[in-house]
Amino acid sequence: MQDFQSQGEGRASPQSLSGVNYFASQVVSLLVDRTARDARELREPLVQAMIAASVSGSDQGFEVLLAEVRRSRISFAALADLYIPEAARRMGEDWLADRMSWLQVSIGAGRLQSLMREIGNAWFADRANDAGCGVVLLIVPEKEQHTLGPMVAMAQMRRFGVSVCLRIGLSGDELRSLLETRSFDGIMISVATQARLPEVAQLIKGLRSFQTPTPPIIIGGPVISMAEDLASCTGADYAFGDIGIALETIGLKSDALYTLRRA
Amino acid sequence: MNTDTNQLHVGMSMPLIDPELLSEIVATAGDICLVVSADGHVTSVLANPHHTSFGRLWHWVGRMVADIMTGESHEKFQRRLEELQAPGARSVSVELNHVDEGISEFPIRYTMHCIGPDRAILMLGRDLRPIAEMQQQLVMAQMVLERDYENQREMDTRYRVLMEATRDAVLLVGMNNGRIADLNAAAATMLGGSRQELLGAAIAQEFEGRRRGEFLESLTNTAAATASSPVELVARRSQRKLRVVPKLFRTAGERLLLCRIEGNDAALRAQNDIAENLERLFHEGVDGFVLLDDDGVITAANESFLKLTDSSHVTSVRGRSMADFLARGSVDLRVLLDNTRRAKQLRLYATKVLNEFNGQVPVEISATYLNDRPKPGYGLVIRDASRTEILRRTDLTTGADNMRSVIELVGSSTLKDIVAETTEVVEKMCIQTAVDLTRNNRVAAAEMLGLSRQSLYVKLRKFGLLAKDE
Numbered sequence: 001m002q003d004f005q006s007q008g009e010g011r012a013s014p015q016s017l018s019g020v021n022y023f024a025s026q027v028v029s030l031l032v033d034r035t036a037r038d039a040r041e042l043r044e045p046l047v048q049a050m051i052a053a054s055v056s057g058s059d060q061g062f063e064v065l066l067a068e069v070r071r072s073r074i075s076f077a078a079l080a081d082l083y084i085p086e087a088a089r090r091m092g093e094d095w096l097a098d099r100m101s102w103l104q105v106s107i108g109a110g111r112l113q114s115l116m117r118e119i120g121n122a123w124f125a126d127r128a129n130d131a132g133c134g135v136v137l138l139i140v141p142e143k144e145q146h147t148l149g150p151m152v153a154m155a156q157m158r159r160f161g162v163s164v165c166l167r168i169g170l171s172g173d174e175l176r177s178l179l180e181t182r183s184f185d186g187i188m189i190s191v192a193t194q195a196r197l198p199e200v201a202q203l204i205k206g207l208r209s210f211q212t213p214t215p216p217i218i219i220g221g222p223v224i225s226m227a228e229d230l231a232s233c234t235g236a237d238y239a240f241g242d243i244g245i246a247l248e249t250i251g252l253k254s255d256a257l258y259t260l261r262r263a
Numbered sequence: 264m265n266t267d268t269n270q271l272h273v274g275m276s277m278p279l280i281d282p283e284l285l286s287e288i289v290a291t292a293g294d295i296c297l298v299v300s301a302d303g304h305v306t307s308v309l310a311n312p313h314h315t316s317f318g319r320l321w322h323w324v325g326r327m328v329a330d331i332m333t334g335e336s337h338e339k340f341q342r343r344l345e346e347l348q349a350p351g352a353r354s355v356s357v358e359l360n361h362v363d364e365g366i367s368e369f370p371i372r373y374t375m376h377c378i379g380p381d382r383a384i385l386m387l388g389r390d391l392r393p394i395a396e397m398q399q400q401l402v403m404a405q406m407v408l409e410r411d412y413e414n415q416r417e418m419d420t421r422y423r424v425l426m427e428a429t430r431d432a433v434l435l436v437g438m439n440n441g442r443i444a445d446l447n448a449a450a451a452t453m454l455g456g457s458r459q460e461l462l463g464a465a466i467a468q469e470f471e472g473r474r475r476g477e478f479l480e481s482l483t484n485t486a487a488a489t490a491s492s493p494v495e496l497v498a499r500r501s502q503r504k505l506r507v508v509p510k511l512f513r514t515a516g517e518r519l520l521l522c523r524i525e526g527n528d529a530a531l532r533a534q535n536d537i538a539e540n541l542e543r544l545f546h547e548g549v550d551g552f553v554l555l556d557d558d559g560v561i562t563a564a565n566e567s568f569l570k571l572t573d574s575s576h577v578t579s580v581r582g583r584s585m586a587d588f589l590a591r592g593s594v595d596l597r598v599l600l601d602n603t604r605r606a607k608q609l610r611l612y613a614t615k616v617l618n619e620f621n622g623q624v625p626v627e628i629s630a631t632y633l634n635d636r637p638k639p640g641y642g643l644v645i646r647d648a649s650r651t652e653i654l655r656r657t658d659l660t661t662g663a664d665n666m667r668s669v670i671e672l673v674g675s676s677t678l679k680d681i682v683a684e685t686t687e688v689v690e691k692m693c694i695q696t697a698v699d700l701t702r703n704n705r706v707a708a709a710e711m712l713g714l715s716r717q718s719l720y721v722k723l724r725k726f727g728l729l730a731k732d733e
Contacts, residue, residue, distance in 0.1 A: 003404050075622040096339055098357050106398050110405055145402050147409060168406050
């Protein structure tokens with residue numbers, strides 16, 4: 001058996017390097033770090049192309065886009081976590097500035113969501129031998145129409161190895177029967193606008209009465225940046241804008257950091 | 264004829280209009296029309312008399328615009344107002360959402376015009392509610408789709424887990440084409456192939472001495488018989504005697520044959536224990552396992568390797584060169600295979616694996632040359648090294664010692680000299696590494712560095728890396 005690394009033994013170890021040698025090796029490791037970081041910075045032309053493809057009204061736009069994504073060495077995880085939310089945010093801004101009509105924005109967001117679905121297809125956390133990694137119920141409350149954000153969150157959790165049960169616009173009764181038959185490690189509620197908060201408070205009250213002890217309830221979504229002290233005013237246990245922190249808080253983030261590095 | 268509407272009034276070509284008629288024209292030019300004073304009060308509301316669905320909006324008169332629209336819309340309104348009041352601006356368009364006690368929320372697209380010297384604003388609005396209703400239906404349809412999709416995903420998972428976990432060997436055959444539509448690992452083992460190889464294979468070919476037509480016919484007949492006895496068959500690949508119990512059913516217009524396969528050779532099973540365990544290790548092991556043919560083309564790969572490379576299916580990697588998945592491509596592969604062939608075994612070859620979307624994962628590869636057969640090949644075990652790499656990196660960057668060497672350098676010589684010297688050291692490090700990695704294969708090393716062979720020699724000589732007789 002030969003050990004490939006033995007060839008490199010002639011090279012100096014970090015401890016024995018000094019002066020310029022050490023400096024140079026530091027420069028190299030800095031370069032390595034910088035190349036890795038560049039991958040997480042957004043490429044503006046790609047964001048623009050994504051918005052254009054979303055409102056183009058044809059499927060071809062996305063095919064071309066995905067080819068470009070592969071060429072630019074951008075992972076689908078980065079596409080889902082960074083590019084799709086950014087494109088959605090820009091479209092919202094474009095509506096505020098009347099550069100885009102609101103119909104265009106809703107069609108665009110719908111298309112981004114289908115793109116999300118397409119690239120998220122392979123992210124399965126549900127497997128025969130992966131039963132130990134946590135189960136989360138993700139609720140999009142009734143009347144809440146913003147579903148792209150929850151899709152992004154769901155894809156992230158699935159990549160973290162968490163099994164996600166997504167329920168959109170369920171009534172109180174439907175949620176009650178769901179909680180009677182299943183148990184979750186956490187319940188997350190995605191809220192986009194402040195207007196929904198009174199109903200969310202009502203929903204949380206209901207959830208607490210359906211099952212005791214109730215798993216930790218976390219409120220998240222764009223509303224996080226609009227109101228303060230969301231947890232106490234809705235009756236949730238926590239309010240977070242970051243899935244990683246949320247999972248860590250409810251103790252489901254054992255391998256999350258590792259998975260994130262892989263992404 | 265001048266068709267530019269902005270020029271209508273030029274040369275008094277726009278006739279004088281009776282003020283009452285003008286107000287009617289304005290009212291019917293849009294679906295709703297507001298006049299807003301400079302201080303933000305609604306001074307007039309005109310609803311199109313042909314478009315009565317707004318009900319009475321007279322109570323808007325005298326109210327602040329902020330009170331009749333959503334907060335977000337008011338922000339937009341303010342911004343457009345600023346644009347309109349900029350010198351040279353004539354009209355701007357804006358989409359706003361109104362709120363009113365009668366109708367909960369409704370969208371209007373306005374054009375805003377500055378009229379008169381008192382900076383009053385005329386807003387001509389188009390009702391967007393019909394479009395809003397369509398959009399709502401779209402959103403609802405999308406939500407239903409999402410819900411269906413999630414349900415289907417749940418059912419899929421159940422089906423997959425059931426197929427994987429059950430000890431019964433089960434396969435599904437499409438009656439139209441006679442091909443295997445799905446099968447579980449237990450069935451694959453019985454037939455003597457991998458699941459991926461057998462998916463889509465013609466079922467008749469998998470058993471000895473059977474033609475497709477008669478094969479399916481005999482199974483269908485058995486399935487249709489009330490008291491069915493199993494069909495006895497010999498699997499072509501594994502040469503095992505098997506009993507097949509068929510059941511016919513229809514799904515979404517396709518006729519499928521569900522076959523339960525039973526083996527009747529308990530003795531053989533004991534013999535196959537190691538083989539079975541090995542197979543399970545291959546399929547369920549945490550490290551990536553890959554089998555390559557003599558040219559480095561992938562012939563088999565396990566789930567962990569697929570995970571490592573983000574590949575969805577083994578079919579998407581089989582038949583491709585292993586070089587496609589290595590960060591240094593064919594250079595990596597050549598180094599790996601040449602060394603393995605020479606020494607039969609190789610361990611701890613450190614490189615990076617590319618996933619389907621060009622992300623990189625550091626790995627350590629051990630390789631074995633499988634030579635005891637007419638067609639030799641390679642077996643690779645690929646271990647994800649990103650965890651250990653995190654540890655190594657934190658080791659390297661501890662302490663303030665790192666900065667000290669830089670401080671020593673600065674001031675001791677000019678920046679230009681430091682950079683030049685550093686470049687030289689970096690160059691030497693890279694060349695040395697490339698030579699090591701390629702085991703002194705100059706062609707491969709040059710390719711790795713993107714240098715011509717000539718320039719590599721020049722640099723090797725410069726750094727004293729050439730043997731004396733070269």
